[in-house]
Amino acid sequence: MTDITGIVEKRRGQRGELLAILQDIQAKYSYLPEDALRAVAQKTGRSLVDVYGVATFYHAFSLKPRGKHLVTCCMGTACHVRGAPKVAEELERQLHVPPGETTADRQFTLETQNCLGGCALGPIVVVDGHYFSSVGTPNVRGILEKTRSGLDRVDLASDLRAFPVEVACGRCNHSLMDAHDRIDGQPSIRVTASFADKHGWLRLSSVYGSFEVESQHEIPLDTVVDFFCPHCSAELAGAGPCVACGASMVPMILRGGGVVQICSRRGCHHHMLDLEGTSAWSEWR
Amino acid sequence: MINITLNGVPLEVEKGTTLLEAAQFLGFPIPTLCHMEGLHPYGACRLCIVEIGEGPRAKLVSSCTYPAEEGLKVRTSSSRVVKARRMVIELLLASCPQSKTIQDIASAHDVRQQRFRQEHEDCILCGRCVRMCEEQMVAKAIGFVGRGAGRAIGTPFGKRSEVCRQCGGCMYVCPACELRCTYSEPDKAICGGCANLAPPCLEKEQFDDLMCYMKPCVACEIPKS
Ligand code: FES
Numbered sequence: 001m002t003d004i005t006g007i008v009e010k011r012r013g014q015r016g017e018l019l020a021i022l023q024d025i026q027a028k029y030s031y032l033p034e035d036a037l038r039a040v041a042q043k044t045g046r047s048l049v050d051v052y053g054v055a056t057f058y059h060a061f062s063l064k065p066r067g068k069h070l071v072t073c074c075m076g077t078a079c080h081v082r083g084a085p086k087v088a089e090e091l092e093r094q095l096h097v098p099p100g101e102t103t104a105d106r107q108f109t110l111e112t113q114n115c116l117g118g119c120a121l122g123p124i125v126v127v128d129g130h131y132f133s134s135v136g137t138p139n140v141r142g143i144l145e146k147t148r149s150g151l152d153r154v155d156l157a158s159d160l161r162a163f164p165v166e167v168a169c170g171r172c173n174h175s176l177m178d179a180h181d182r183i184d185g186q187p188s189i190r191v192t193a194s195f196a197d198k199h200g201w202l203r204l205s206s207v208y209g210s211f212e213v214e215s216q217h218e219i220p221l222d223t224v225v226d227f228f229c230p231h232c233s234a235e236l237a238g239a240g241p242c243v244a245c246g247a248s249m250v251p252m253i254l255r256g257g258g259v260v261q262i263c264s265r266r267g268c269h270h271h272m273l274d275l276e277g278t279s280a281w282s283e284w285r
Numbered sequence: 286m287i288n289i290t291l292n293g294v295p296l297e298v299e300k301g302t303t304l305l306e307a308a309q310f311l312g313f314p315i316p317t318l319c320h321m322e323g324l325h326p327y328g329a330c331r332l333c334i335v336e337i338g339e340g341p342r343a344k345l346v347s348s349c350t351y352p353a354e355e356g357l358k359v360r361t362s363s364s365r366v367v368k369a370r371r372m373v374i375e376l377l378l379a380s381c382p383q384s385k386t387i388q389d390i391a392s393a394h395d396v397r398q399q400r401f402r403q404e405h406e407d408c409i410l411c412g413r414c415v416r417m418c419e420e421q422m423v424a425k426a427i428g429f430v431g432r433g434a435g436r437a438i439g440t441p442f443g444k445r446s447e448v449c450r451q452c453g454g455c456m457y458v459c460p461a462c463e464l465r466c467t468y469s470e471p472d473k474a475i476c477g478g479c480a481n482l483a484p485p486c487l488e489k490e491q492f493d494d495l496m497c498y499m500k501p502c503v504a505c506e507i508p509k510s
């Protein structure tokens with residue numbers, strides 16, 4: 001049985017609440033389970049046909065379980081004339097499933113869409129929110145391989161947006177860097193994390209733009225975690241809410257001045273770098 | 286009160302009157318298909334189009350959904366309207382040629398042929414059944430599913446709906462399937478009236494035979510005690 005009480009409660013009374021609820025359910029289960037739709041209908045006082053009608057109307061919703069990775073190939077006009085059908089065919093061939101279907105090992109779901117908003121860079125293939133541009137049939141294998149080995153892994157040498165940072169605790173000013181355990185080939189950031197009744201270490205990649213983490217306890221997606229300095233045990237908090245999800249942001253002092261903030265919710269990739277104002281930090285102090 | 290001119294005849298109507306109602310009041314014939322008294326106008330079939338406005342700004346609108354506006358000039362059978370209406374009829378014939386209702390409309394408008402690819406759909410998505418189920422039967426058992434070329438009428442998850450009372454109202458109002466009799470193969474029948482030996486009204490308490498369109502049906506032959 002799927003539990004959607006929290007999702008419905010969170011969106012209650014919002015404008016366009018039904019769509020938001022369905023999106024949240026889709027994000028949680030990666031599809032819309034039948035019992036969840038029934039529960040939505042019951043909890044929001046709508047009839048089941050209405051909910052079902054909305055769920056089947058939008059391409060973004062799926063009523064069938066999807067694979068771990070969602071591969072979307074753009075078939076819009078611009079991509080089409082640049083050879084998207086060939087790319088789609090190649091994806092189909094390598095994944096052994098037609099568009100709209102999921103591979104037998106539940107790893108990949110292949111989908112086609114009409115325009116993903118990057119026409120000038122077409123053909124576009126999007127895997128789990130990562131855009132690949134100017135894709136040709138020879139690139140397909142590489143894309144799938146990269147997906148299998150983890151898309152969030154950042155290649156420091158080739159990716160100009162990613163760079164390593166060095167951070168310290170805002171209260172005791174002790175460095176949080178851990179040179180022994182490396183993530184992404186760089187010293188990791190080590191903090192103490194606690195959620196529910198679990199308490200343990202957590203290591204973050206120090207590469208700004210990478211979301212690799214390791215932790216003592218498995219942290220379920222969507223959990224908001226409290227971060228503490230392993231040296232002075234002060235909580236790393238007070239930076240205000242995340243603009244993307246509303247959980248509180250975790251501030252850390254940048255070596256050389258400035259503050260870096262990361263969202264405390266597992267799975268939320270919002271972060272920000274403030275090189276000048278240390279406002280959040282001084283307020284906290 | 287709102288003053289409009291219908292085919293040159295001035296007319297005063299109440300606010301909220303649709304052009305179709307106004308035309309019917311004056312007796313100008315406008316063919317309709319998805320429109321049905323007692324159900325909300327839906328504007329799906331476009332058969333009831335009329336021309337409003339003048340000169341280059343004249344446009345075609347569906348009269349069943351268009352409310353009368355002050356000073357509006359309406360033409361219900363200008364050559365543009367007739368041409369467009371015949372096209373609509375041809376399109377309907379192309380998708381649902383077996384419907385008696387559509388055949389009657391076609392012959393009334395002297396359309397004997399259609400020039401599109403012939404299909405044999407069971408449904409023209411006029412939404413009559415959906416509105417009947419919701420507005421008159423207060424059940425909301427069926428609705429539109431999917432979109433675009435895949436749009437269809439159906440129950441949630443394609444399963445039998447728990448809220449359906451099998452009143453038959455949807456089939457009663459359908460202009461496409463119209464309780465077609467498939468007497469020799471009762472199990473394939475859409476209606477199944479004659480083979481309906483286990484009428485729902487006998488089992489369900491809340492079932493009131495006033496709200497039933499299953500005719501013929503054995504249940505009504507059984508004398509009520
Ligand atoms: S057509 Fe592919 S992104 Fe627009």
Ligand code: FES
Pocket residue numbers: 316317318319320327328329330331332333334347348349350
């Ligand atoms: S009767 Fe007006 S659109 Fe169908």
